[in-house]
Amino acid sequence: MEENKINPLDQFQEILDQQHKNVKQGINNTLLNDILKTAKIVGENKDETKLKELITDLRERFKNEDLNQVTEIFNYCQSFLSTNEEPLPMPSQLCISIGKLFTNENLHYTACKVYDKDEITGGCALSFLGYLAMHEHHTGYVLNFIRENFEGFSKNKKTECVFQLKETLPDNEVAQQLIKDSGITKYELIFSTEVDSTSKPITFQIEHTKNTYDKNGQESKGTDVTSKPATSQEENIENRLNKNIQESKIPWWKFWSKNK
Numbered sequence: 001m002e003e004n005k006i007n008p009l010d011q012f013q014e015i016l017d018q019q020h021k022n023v024k025q026g027i028n029n030t031l032l033n034d035i036l037k038t039a040k041i042v043g044e045n046k047d048e049t050k051l052k053e054l055i056t057d058l059r060e061r062f063k064n065e066d067l068n069q070v071t072e073i074f075n076y077c078q079s080f081l082s083t084n085e086e087p088l089p090m091p092s093q094l095c096i097s098i099g100k101l102f103t104n105e106n107l108h109y110t111a112c113k114v115y116d117k118d119e120i121t122g123g124c125a126l127s128f129l130g131y132l133a134m135h136e137h138h139t140g141y142v143l144n145f146i147r148e149n150f151e152g153f154s155k156n157k158k159t160e161c162v163f164q165l166k167e168t169l170p171d172n173e174v175a176q177q178l179i180k181d182s183g184i185t186k187y188e189l190i191f192s193t194e195v196d197s198t199s200k201p202i203t204f205q206i207e208h209t210k211n212t213y214d215k216n217g218q219e220s221k222g223t224d225v226t227s228k229p230a231t232s233q234e235e236n237i238e239n240r241l242n243k244n245i246q247e248s249k250i251p252w253w254k255f256w257s258k259n260k
Contacts, residue, residue: 026072027069027072027073027076028065028066028069031062031065031069031070031073032073032076034058034061035058035073035077035091035094035095035098036091038054038058038094039089039090039091039093039094041054042054042055042090042094043090055094055097058094058097058098059097059098059100059101062098062101063101067098067101067102067103067106068106068109070095070098070099070102070106071095071106071109071110071113071125071128073091073095074092074095074096074124074128075113075121075124075125075128077089077091077092077095078092078124078127078128079120079121079124095128096128096131096132096134099128099131099132099135099138100135102132102135102138104141107129107132107138107141107142107145110125110128110129110132111125111129111145111204112206113125114126114129114153114157114199115199115200115201115204115206117198119154119156119198122154122157122199123156123157123160126153126157126160126161127160127164129142129145129146130142130161130164130165130168131164131168133168133169133175134168134169139169139172143169143172143174143175143178145204146161146165146178147174147178148202148203148204149201149202149203149204150178150182150202151202152199152200152201152202153199154198154199155190156189156190157199158182158184159184159187159188159189160189162178162179162182162184163184163187165178165179166179
């Protein structure tokens, strides 16, 4: 009878393998491999001009693709490539860079993922939105979404969201007010089956919306977010991405911080 018992580690590995399989089912493997291949080349290259060319070329290739796939790929990379030593792996960083191309429809898709029944997937999606807010033409949408729906986030999502905003948008008044209003001052996560980890939308509508928002999260209809030229803040993001590539042990998401 003892021989028929399944090793708990083997059971756990089976769960991980199944989760990996489930996540990959929704991903375009060609696009994923393109990002992984570029990430490898970027990691081996230290020439700043070449790095900018690689990132620009990657964006160009994605212009004619389904950009919702970038959210799926980011979630995959954070779920299976992220480590304690490298919490934001290069493929994830490249997804954030490609996210500059997002329209409000793509941002809406990412926001819907925040409410995925899988808490890890939902957390990755909220984190992705936080990084996308560093692209100035996305800041308003993201902050409006967070401000209107913060109370419906799970406790862990609230904590992670607050601490990410502290790092990524230190000079944004709306972000800093959200942090203050949250009352969260300690980075404490709870992992327990007795705690409700689901997140529920407050004002967010799963249905498609075309509304856009200014940098302070104020609604303005009819704005074309795809036609805006690059701003100094977006250029700073590119510079920090290049700098992070050349510094092998930079902590967490620091390179996205405006003060970095």
